[in-house]
Amino acid sequence: xNRRTFIASTAATTAAMTLPQADAAPASIPIIDCxxxxxxxxxxxxVPWPDKKDTVLYKPAYMDRYRKVTAGLGVVxxxxxxxxxxxxxxxxxxxxxxKDKMLVxxxxxxxxxxxxxxxxxxxxxxNPLFRGIRYGNLWDRDFTAMLNKPEFIAGLKALAxxxxxxxSANPTPKLIEDLLHLTDKVPTLRxxxxxxxxxxxxxxxxxxxxxxxxxHEFGKRKQVFGKVSGVxxxxxGKAPEDLPAYKETMDEMWxxxxxxxxxxxxxxxNSDLYAEYxxxxxxxxxxxxxxxxxxxxxxxxxxSLAAYKWVHREASQPKL
Numbered sequence: 001x002n003r004r005t006f007i008a009s010t011a012a013t014t015a016a017m018t019l020p021q022a023d024a025a026p027a028s029i030p031i032i033d034c035x036x037x038x039x040x041x042x043x044x045x046x047v048p049w050p051d052k053k054d055t056v057l058y059k060p061a062y063m064d065r066y067r068k069v070t071a072g073l074g075v076v077x078x079x080x081x082x083x084x085x086x087x088x089x090x091x092x093x094x095x096x097x098x099k100d101k102m103l104v105x106x107x108x109x110x111x112x113x114x115x116x117x118x119x120x121x122x123x124x125x126x127n128p129l130f131r132g133i134r135y136g137n138l139w140d141r142d143f144t145a146m147l148n149k150p151e152f153i154a155g156l157k158a159l160a161x162x163x164x165x166x167x168s169a170n171p172t173p174k175l176i177e178d179l180l181h182l183t184d185k186v187p188t189l190r191x192x193x194x195x196x197x198x199x200x201x202x203x204x205x206x207x208x209x210x211x212x213x214x215x216h217e218f219g220k221r222k223q224v225f226g227k228v229s230g231v232x233x234x235x236x237g238k239a240p241e242d243l244p245a246y247k248e249t250m251d252e253m254w255x256x257x258x259x260x261x262x263x264x265x266x267x268x269x270n271s272d273l274y275a276e277y278x279x280x281x282x283x284x285x286x287x288x289x290x291x292x293x294x295x296x297x298x299x300x301x302x303x304s305l306a307a308y309k310w311v312h313r314e315a316s317q318p319k320l
């Protein structure tokens with residue numbers, strides 16, 4: 001080895017030793033990202049979201065971009081979650097998924113109370129990548145009102161009978177209460193609560209106590225999962241990038257759902273509004289690393305199999 005080669009080799013070794021080691025889960029733990037969005041504002045019909053004024057998000061979000069931002073981080077699969085209330089966009093995403101085996105499932109958008117729901121469900125369910133629907137606080141829908149409609153409950157029973165899942169959307173204390181009532185009405189329906197770290201807790205002591213009681217009730221309902229997604233958020237205009245700022249929220253989710261019912265989701269590319277992809281991954285990795293290897297494996301992929309029953313498509317994607 002000549003002097004130049006020795007110096008270059010030593011520098012590379014030193015750099016590797018000093019680089020942050022927690023930017024991703026350990027290499028031995030494959031990651032299934034249970035919450036990404038795909039859309040393309042340049043399509044002739046445009047998109048219902050994001051808004052044209054959003055300079056961060058208003059650009060095509062395809063799998064090639066996602067593969068670039070996750071390169072080297074251990075992400076081996078992803079589940080796309082709807083970003084449009086247009087029924088035809090369910091098929092648009094399934095067509096994309098057919099071309100990219102990194103996608104192991106999609107969560108579509110349909111309205112269970114509508115007369116066409118059963119037929120639409122039967123059509124989409126023929127594709128094994130279609131894993132369920134999302135419903136909650138989005139697209140100007142009234143979840144509370146829907147709970148009193150027999151046709152809505154019947155539609156969700158059909159979803160449960162098809163062994164599909166319902167993701168919630170944009171949590172509030174009222175939505176948590178409503179979802180609890182839904183589990184009473186349709187106890188066989190698997191539900192994934194998304195973005196709980198972004199929920200704004202009530203300032204009123206009584207309302208906060210009621211919210212916490214409702215959330216903890218989910219701990220008894222084994223068909224309900226918590227998605228640790230949307231972790232990073234802004235405080236006084238800035239997004240903290242260290243675990244202590246978010247540990248209390250994740251502790252609460254751990255207390256409610258335990259190690260068997262928490263799943264990982266990045267919320268990419270919406271997450272770009274708060275921090276780059278590796279930042280949030282580093283935060284949750286540190287948190288679950290402290291819980292041990294088994295808990296990390298459950299969080300990053302094993303629990304997602306139970307929640308979504310996603311489709312294994314590549315050798316890098318793990319099997320039980």
